[in-house]
Amino acid sequence: MGPKPAVFRKKSFGTLCPAKIKRGDAVVKDDKNIIIELKNVSKHYGQTYAVEDFNLYVKKGEFITFLGPSGCGKTTTLRMIAGFEMPTSGQILLNGTDISGLPPYQRPVNTVFQRYALFPHLDVYDNIAFGLKLKKITDGGKTRKLTRKEISEKVRSALKIVDLEEYEDRDISTLSGGQQQRIAIARAIVNEPEILLLDEPLGALDLKMRKDMQLELKAMHKKLGITFIYVTHDQEEALTLSDTIVVMKDGMIQQIGTPEGIYNEPANAFVADFIGESNIYSGTVIDRLKVRFLGHVFDALDEFEKNEKVDVVVRPEDVKLVPPGEGMVDGRLTDKIFKGIHYEYTMMVGHTEVIIQDTRNLEINCPAGIVIEPDGIHIMKKELTANVYDDAYIDKNNNVVISDFRFPCDVTALVPGSRLDGEGYVIGPDGKVYDFTDADVKATVGLGDIELVDNIDEADAWGNVVENIYKGDHYMMTVRTQQDEDFVIDTEYTYDAGDRVGIRIKPELIGLTLNGEANKYAKK
Amino acid sequence: MRTSKIGNFLRKFYVYIVLFIMYAPILVLIAFSFTDAKLIGNWNGFSLRLYLSLFRNREIVTAAVNTFVVAFSSAAVSTVLGTLGAIGIFYSGKRSKAVMEGIGQIPIMNAEIVTALSLTILFVFCGVKFNFLTLLVGHVVLTIPFVVLSVRPKLMQMDPNIYEAALDLGATPNKALMRVIMPEVVPGIVSGFILSVTLSLDDYIITAFTRDTSYQTLSTYVYGVTSKKGTLPPSLRALTTVITLLALIVLLAANRRSKLGPKKNKH
Numbered sequence: 082m083g084p085k086p087a088v089f090r091k092k093s094f095g096t097l098c099p100a101k102i103k104r105g106d107a108v109v110k111d112d113k114n115i116i117i118e119l120k121n122v123s124k125h126y127g128q129t130y131a132v133e134d135f136n137l138y139v140k141k142g143e144f145i146t147f148l149g150p151s152g153c154g155k156t157t158t159l160r161m162i163a164g165f166e167m168p169t170s171g172q173i174l175l176n177g178t179d180i181s182g183l184p185p186y187q188r189p190v191n192t193v194f195q196r197y198a199l200f201p202h203l204d205v206y207d208n209i210a211f212g213l214k215l216k217k218i219t220d221g222g223k224t225r226k227l228t229r230k231e232i233s234e235k236v237r238s239a240l241k242i243v244d245l246e247e248y249e250d251r252d253i254s255t256l257s258g259g260q261q262q263r264i265a266i267a268r269a270i271v272n273e274p275e276i277l278l279l280d281e282p283l284g285a286l287d288l289k290m291r292k293d294m295q296l297e298l299k300a301m302h303k304k305l306g307i308t309f310i311y312v313t314h315d316q317e318e319a320l321t322l323s324d325t326i327v328v329m330k331d332g333m334i335q336q337i338g339t340p341e342g343i344y345n346e347p348a349n350a351f352v353a354d355f356i357g358e359s360n361i362y363s364g365t366v367i368d369r370l371k372v373r374f375l376g377h378v379f380d381a382l383d384e385f386e387k388n389e390k391v392d393v394v395v396r397p398e399d400v401k402l403v404p405p406g407e408g409m410v411d412g413r414l415t416d417k418i419f420k421g422i423h424y425e426y427t428m429m430v431g432h433t434e435v436i437i438q439d440t441r442n443l444e445i446n447c448p449a450g451i452v453i454e455p456d457g458i459h460i461m462k463k464e465l466t467a468n469v470y471d472d473a474y475i476d477k478n479n480n481v482v483i484s485d486f487r488f489p490c491d492v493t494a495l496v497p498g499s500r501l502d503g504e505g506y507v508i509g510p511d512g513k514v515y516d517f518t519d520a521d522v523k524a525t526v527g528l529g530d531i532e533l534v535d536n537i538d539e540a541d542a543w544g545n546v547v548e549n550i551y552k553g554d555h556y557m558m559t560v561r562t563q564q565d566e567d568f569v570i571d572t573e574y575t576y577d578a579g580d581r582v583g584i585r586i587k588p589e590l591i592g593l594t595l596n597g598e599a600n601k602y603a604k605k
Numbered sequence: 606m607r608t609s610k611i612g613n614f615l616r617k618f619y620v621y622i623v624l625f626i627m628y629a630p631i632l633v634l635i636a637f638s639f640t641d642a643k644l645i646g647n648w649n650g651f652s653l654r655l656y657l658s659l660f661r662n663r664e665i666v667t668a669a670v671n672t673f674v675v676a677f678s679s680a681a682v683s684t685v686l687g688t689l690g691a692i693g694i695f696y697s698g699k700r701s702k703a704v705m706e707g708i709g710q711i712p713i714m715n716a717e718i719v720t721a722l723s724l725t726i727l728f729v730f731c732g733v734k735f736n737f738l739t740l741l742v743g744h745v746v747l748t749i750p751f752v753v754l755s756v757r758p759k760l761m762q763m764d765p766n767i768y769e770a771a772l773d774l775g776a777t778p779n780k781a782l783m784r785v786i787m788p789e790v791v792p793g794i795v796s797g798f799i800l801s802v803t804l805s806l807d808d809y810i811i812t813a814f815t816r817d818t819s820y821q822t823l824s825t826y827v828y829g830v831t832s833k834k835g836t837l838p839p840s841l842r843a844l845t846t847v848i849t850l851l852a853l854i855v856l857l858a859a860n861r862r863s864k865l866g867p868k869k870n871k872h
Contacts, residue, residue: 163769163773164772185772185773186772186774186775186776186777191774192769192770194766194770195766196764197764198764198766198767198770199764199767200770200785200788212774212775215774215780272774272775
């Protein structure tokens with residue numbers, strides 16, 4: 082993939098492309114430019130994956146951010162770079178050498194911790210000097226420790242960078258949260274690390290302070306010229322600070338790109354939902370560059386197969402409100418929220434919701450029309466059109482077992498034209514008798530075919546809600562069982578992440594395909 | 606809320622009553638240590654004779670020296686072992702941590718006599734002669750759980766990331782332990798040490814079971830003479846006063862230490 086001209090909209094990256102071609106900027110990977118590279122890095126804790134097959138390279142001087150909800154593996158990845166965790170498999174290359182086995186005290190990286198982790202028994206000066214006092218330098222072929230004067234100079238200049246020059250003798254406990262944060266940064270950068278790791282460093286500050294520190298961090302990055310790897314769950318922070326954002330979910334990279342690239346061209350519905358406000362709809366590609374959603378055929382810029390089911394993202398600021406009848410779609414404004422620089426309107430098109438940002442103060446409960454320009458429509462490959470379970474099997478009571486849960490199903494679907502006899506054997510049209518006990522099958526269930534039940538006792542299976550994406554007129558919800566199997570469900574009900582819900586599937590709605598020949602299961 | 610004068614008075618009065626009940630016996634002993642009457646309650650006029658006889662009584666002086674030797678040596682051993690143990694337990698995995706914390710507290714809950722008996726049986730079983738070492742082991746067993754208990758809260762109050770922060774800044778695990786963890790838990794170590802000394806000082810049961818019978822400590826000496834003669838030898842009144850004074854001094858010193866902030870050093 083060669084350098085591309087800067088264009089307004091690049092073609093979709095599709096889902097989960099490898100790291101090497103995902104950078105939004107036009108710089109080709111160049112080994113000399115790369116400071117750290119993670120190759121196929123995975124981290125398991127027992128059966129659970131915290132990080133899975135993570136591939137990333139970071140350029141010298143880059144400000145890169147790992148962004149994702151809690152539990153997405155971003156902090157684990159950072160801790161592997163710092164050396165606090167060892168990867169289960171894969172390599173971490175620093176300037177081309179594998180450092181995955183090195184302990185943290187031998188790595189030329191320093192960390193700014195979420196809760197600062199300053200040493201309370203030392204004052205500001207000694208906190209910052211801690212690393213310097215342990216450091217050995219080579220000077221004229223000899224290794225020696227830094228002199229008192231050298232240390233003092235370095236500490237002072239670090240304090241200057243964080244703007245706390247007069248604070249050397251202060252006790253840590255007398256400092257405010259923001260000041261402690263600055264000392265933590267000074268303590269890390271004074272060692273002149275090749276990479277500075279920041280683990281949600283602004284998480285404990287209040288909003289105003291956080292905004293100020295964001296700008297300062299960015300300025301500091303520019304001034305110091307070292308590589309920053311930043312971890313946050315705050316999408317706005319990521320957009321403000323980063324040269325490159327790595328969006329993560331469930332231990333896997335969802336997208337790597339510039340802030341603009343990620344905002345304008347989200348790789349999938351998760352990224353679109355996580356970053357910024359968005360309207361996400363299920364659509365159908367009608368023709369080349371034509372997509373239907375909201376009951377209207379819109380012109381689009383993204384090319385997809387004809388008749389393909391796709392996810393469509395429209396940012397609220399890309400929807401223009403026009404008088405009724407003059408737009409592409411008509412609806413009714415139902416809600417208005419004042420947001421400072423604009424109003425956020427909710428419009429109902431039939432049963433589908435459209436979120437719109439507009440600076441005008443308009444009456445609600447009125448009909449209105451909307452216009453969406455082609456460059457405001459981003460089309461993404463649908464990640465999932467059905468739940469597919471490859472390692473399901475049939476038990477002796479003719480239930481299909483998915484993730485240790487038993488669902489009544491129609492086993493006669495495995496042999497066309499067959500019927501069940503009184504004992505539960507399948508009788509084929511030719512009179513053959515099949516016993517499908519323990520047969521390995523592939524089970525397929527449509528997103529809309531799963532029923533939610535609040536009462537676990539009445540459910541076939543249960544799990545916790547891990548994700549809930551609003552799609553205009555329904556939610557696409559992911560329910561994860563204890564065995565880590567996901568059921569993705571289209572539903573009009575909304576649940577919070579973490580809620581425990583039961584699910585039920587009508588036997589005839591479970592599609593079954595036998596893995597292997599039916600004859601294997603024929604009774605002799 | 607307004608309270609009546611009588612209510613206020615009663616409230617203060619109650620505190621004084623409690624304090625009085627707590628300290629009256631000691632005060633009586635102290636007062637009567639300054640007279641040489643054989644029986645408490647008789648006042649023969651002020652005299653320091655009891656103190657003179659106390660310090661002339663070689664048995665008592667030896668017992669006192671023995672007591673302090675055992676107390677300080679066992680406290681030193683317990684403090685080192687207990688502190689390392691507390692740190693080890695703190696950084697253990699979830700399950701082993703819970704198990705070790707549970708087991709570590711059994712000696713505290715358990716009746717001392719049981720500990721003493723089991724130690725005796727163990728020593729006899731192993732064919733060990735009762736000597737100073739067995740006594741020391743007995744006292745270490747008695748005091749270690751208390752050291753662990755006083756160090757543990759300091760570890761829990763500590764920012765869990767500071768150990769990693771030290772590693773991150775280039776400290777080896779040993780250096781991180783000595784330069785970052787230890788300073789954080791010093792107050793716990795000190796109080797664990799003081800607690801061990803006081804527990805060991807007045808211990809009778811374990812001492813009686815694990816000592817060489819010729820080795821007298823104050824508690825075994827006092828128990829010996831009172832059970833033989835049936836009355837309290839007058840010089841013990843002086844001894845009690847001295848011990849109380851010592852305890853008071855240690856307490857005042859400890860309080861003063863915690864009131865003074867950490868010292869300032871300028872750069």
